[in-house]
Amino acid sequence: MPVHIQCESPEVIELSDLVEHLRQSSLDPRDHDSMISVAPALKQLANNRDFLSEMICGELKDNQDIQADNDYTPQVFMLHAPQVAGQSYFLRACFWPGENDEILLSSGKGAFFYGVPHDHNFNFLTVGYQGPGYSSDYFEYDYAKVSGVPGEQVDLKFIERSALSEGKILLYRAFTDIHRQIAPERFSVSINIMEHSLRSVTMDQYEFHPENWTISNVINRSSALPMFMIAAGSGDGEAQHVLRDIFRSHTVERVRMAALEALVATSPTPDAALQLVRLVHSRHSRFMRGRALQLAARIEQGAGHVDN
Numbered sequence: 001m002p003v004h005i006q007c008e009s010p011e012v013i014e015l016s017d018l019v020e021h022l023r024q025s026s027l028d029p030r031d032h033d034s035m036i037s038v039a040p041a042l043k044q045l046a047n048n049r050d051f052l053s054e055m056i057c058g059e060l061k062d063n064q065d066i067q068a069d070n071d072y073t074p075q076v077f078m079l080h081a082p083q084v085a086g087q088s089y090f091l092r093a094c095f096w097p098g099e100n101d102e103i104l105l106s107s108g109k110g111a112f113f114y115g116v117p118h119d120h121n122f123n124f125l126t127v128g129y130q131g132p133g134y135s136s137d138y139f140e141y142d143y144a145k146v147s148g149v150p151g152e153q154v155d156l157k158f159i160e161r162s163a164l165s166e167g168k169i170l171l172y173r174a175f176t177d178i179h180r181q182i183a184p185e186r187f188s189v190s191i192n193i194m195e196h197s198l199r200s201v202t203m204d205q206y207e208f209h210p211e212n213w214t215i216s217n218v219i220n221r222s223s224a225l226p227m228f229m230i231a232a233g234s235g236d237g238e239a240q241h242v243l244r245d246i247f248r249s250h251t252v253e254r255v256r257m258a259a260l261e262a263l264v265a266t267s268p269t270p271d272a273a274l275q276l277v278r279l280v281h282s283r284h285s286r287f288m289r290g291r292a293l294q295l296a297a298r299i300e301q302g303a304g305h306v307d308n
Contacts, residue, residue, distance in 0.1 A: 002138070004168070027088075042191065052189070096190065100186075122199070128188070134163065135163040136164075149291055154206075229262045277296045
């Protein structure tokens, strides 16, 4: 399960103090020890009971430009977005409706990811800021042993159920920790230090079926496939050559496979699509081989495209 970090510091700091501390500490959010080292400063910000409400009120006064740097859903309030090229983290607050709150009853649990087992393709440090906090069923798995094809059975190890209570600090580890969140008894808030690195947009994040523990969906936020699909469908011969080059040489296998999938989806005939799929051979990764088998099966069944 996520690493529980004990920290009892009573000190209170401002958001700007935390931002400066992270800058001076040269935080590397990909490194567990580096994240753990800044946990006391996150706890000290969580001890500040006024900063978040003051920040929200300040933004509401200028309601023409609320959360301009926020690409997430309204459940997320951005505290500090990447300000310089190469900054590998950001800060956010997350709002968790209680089990009897009207917004949850009207929107449904899925809108807040409740009851949806998922992993993460990034590390993040979180602290319970307000309320009893969401509970989670925690599991662990070996990402390297998974090819990543929807429908694949995954060996999950159940660890425990526990809640993110006020002041509790957890480090969620990329590619290791899986949790199924449960709505808290009443409205709660958490504060996060989030990894913002290349792997969070190029490595897959998975959602799992809770009944049979198979991969149900790939939920990373990569835009590679839709972008490649547009290029492949343009009828431009140069685009086809570029996508073939990406498939042959890109360093990230998910990007390579996305290029091939775009070419397959826009092939003029099923035979041409199968010829492309056969470019994936025994020397490629488990993920690429598994995805190629899935694509071939869909082509042979007459599927028109390659959506998950």
